[in-house]
Amino acid sequence: MNAQELLLTRQSTPRLTAPAPDERQLKIILDAAARVPDHGGLTPWEFIIARDEGLERLAAIYVEAAQAQGADEDLLRKARGMPFRAPMVITVVAKTQVHPKVPVIEQEIAAGCATMAMQQAAFALGLGGVWRTGDFAFDPLVKQRLGLTPADQIVGFLYLGTPAVKAPIKATKDGSVFARYL
Template sequence: MDALTLLLTRQSCPRLIAPAPSEAQLKVILDAAARVPDHGGLTPWEFIIATGEGLNRLADVFVAAATEAGEDDDFIAKAGNMPLRAPMVITVVAKTRSDIKKVPELEQQLAAGCAVMAMQQAAFAQGLGGIWRTGNFAFDETVNTALGLEVTDQIVGFLYLGTPAIDMPLKPQKDGSAFARYL
């Protein structure tokens, strides 16, 4: 698939099954993330990969966070199943530095967001499926603590990856010029 076709037909795939990306596919995915725009070469990101038993550990983290937040039993049970919706979940964390004045923290967070997009595109280019999710757990102190994050770190997404369980119908093409204007 050529790059423009990939960009113009990209869509999320929420129904994912095994196998997860292979070691070689994962290397391509991570290498694509490392190529995103990165003002100052700060590499302001971390990728926490969960597969196998790691998915169960991430589920335990989500259950603890939901319990700590006082969620009802139904939501707590749902939280425990969230990481199990794919054979691999990569938590992408923006690890910003406030001491680098020429690169605002927002720009560093955006670079981490670009890394998620590059990872998803690299997965699609290799015939895999994925979906970028956030939700309350991306902003939860219990989750951050359990994952060993610093106070200044920000989860920018959970990238669920695997083999598409279904053929997703292609969404209608959006006209990008409808969102543009000239000065």
């Protein structure tokens, strides 16, 4: 798959199964993230990888956060199962800092670019992925249990694995309808 095809056929792969990326594939995925635009070379990101027992720990964090929110049994069951939608979940965190030339928003966007680069690298390797956020990305208890500071922002949870089914290619969008010239 060439770069143009990769970019123009990108889509989420919500039904994922084992195997997860192996160590070689994971290194490529993480290295792709580290190559994104990064004004000032601040590397304003952290990648928290959950697989195997890590998925169990992430599930426990979600359940604890859901309980703290007063969730009923159905929501607790849903929270418990969320990390197991894929054999690997990478929590992408924007770890921003005050900088005289690099606003926080640029640092958060860089972390978002890292997430997109990881997903694209996974696709290029024949894997699937879906970038999710949801309430837990903004939950203070989840952040605390992941060892994050209040200033850190979870950009998303990148679910990675092997596509369970071949997803149909979505219709192409004409990007020019969103553009205008000055």
